Amino acid sequence: MPVQLFKKMTFSSVYQKYMIPVSNEIINMVLSYVKVKTNGQPLEMAVDVGCGTGRYTLPLAPHFKNVLGTDISDSQIHVAKQYNSAHNVSYMVAPAEKLPLKDACVDLVNAGLAAHWFTVDKFVNEAARVLKTNGCLAVHAFYPATEIEYKELSGDLTALMIEVWDTLFLHVDKTTDHMLCQYQNIYEAVPLKDKKWITDIPVTIQMSIPEIIGFIQSVYMCQVFIEKDVERAEHFLLQTEKRFREILGEKADSARLTAHMKHYCVLACKQ
Template identity: 65%
Template sequence: MKTQVFNKMPFSLIYHKHMVPIATEITSMVLSYVKEKTGGRPLEMALDVGCGTGRSTLPLAPHFKKVLGIDISDSQINVAKQYNTANNVSYMVAPAERLPVQDNSVDLVNTGLAAQLFTIENFFNESVRVLKTNGCLAAHGFFPFPEIEYKDLSHDLNTAMSEMWDTLCQQAYTTGLSEAADHMLNQYRTIYETIDLKDKKWIKDIPVKYQMSISEIFGFARSLCTCQILLEKNEKEAKQLLAQTDKR
């Protein structure tokens, strides 16, 4: 299975520790859209699909009476439960194509990076089933080639990192994840076009900045499933790539 890496507890712990948090700009944009469509009524429930270890689930907690995060990976859900800090957030193992909630019961269906791995038509049909009238579906990801800015060294740092990003991206095209990689590279345009709703928006090129150390950047690289796949396929090559990039 192409996504079996997510079922391994060591990787789930790395993912939880090093994957960048959901940007506040994205959460605010989603909530603004939800409130606009619901007319400001109290928000009862949000469903975070493909929630992983809860990076986009917990930020929703202050805005809804109840938030449910679901993911197909047992290990990701176990880590999410371990680090759950909100009383109104719960987690469950379930697939995106069979949402474990009743019809017409959800104000927001939210999905982040996992959307690229869904069977989109089935997920969309399920989302329509569970959403209330004027409820919202939000899908968001990020471009897989981050740019580094640091004083007058930005160009040199990005040059040093480019080989590593390219190598990790190529793993997607050699391990059956090419469609997922394409979704990220085109900023979910294909997913947007597949969703058959009249009232929808596709927003791209949203600038988001994170302050990170070099070690945190390498931690982020290790939290990418393509890096873990490379480590499992050729540990020596992967460690050499990381070490050479670190030295540069």
């Protein structure tokens, strides 16, 4: 089962190093929503569920008195404590469907790049349980597709990235269905009346060729590929890098490519 990959230290390290950067657009959207719904009151507690290596946990720290990151993976929590710690941030191994929190104690339940791995109905009901009145739920991720822009070479680079995703999609898990519908099913499952679903949020990232290859490695589908056939997977990664370099030519080492991605977000408030 792909979720077991996240329990391996080798993957946790790759994920921390190469997964695309935290989206400031999403973080700002979530925080603005919380501040409106809580009428600007001091924010006591946030919990980042399925926090992984803490990449979406740490940005919450300046805005809450305490932040708790939870994940089912010991290795992800270990890396989170190593790289994404702060004085008011703590981490705990716990499932998304059974949070180690009392009723109505949390201002924000956040899940970034994670909710597609949860048992959705149990998670959203657990989130509703721990939220205070006017507390908020935010779940968000990105659509598995990437447009690459670089001068007159954008068409060729994007075509190559489409081929990459086509190969990765040979190793999908059913959880990818949640991502392909941009969390519509999660939005529909949220048991709170005050909710909204935002799709196609544009996010751009500047990346080098090594960073793009690293990002490909950090996608769970690539890790499944590696587990199935390490020799073919390594050949795929080497050939992909070679083709990027062939397209860019002498600019390959210095080029900063613009990756265009689509994020989406489900926001809800407990009335």
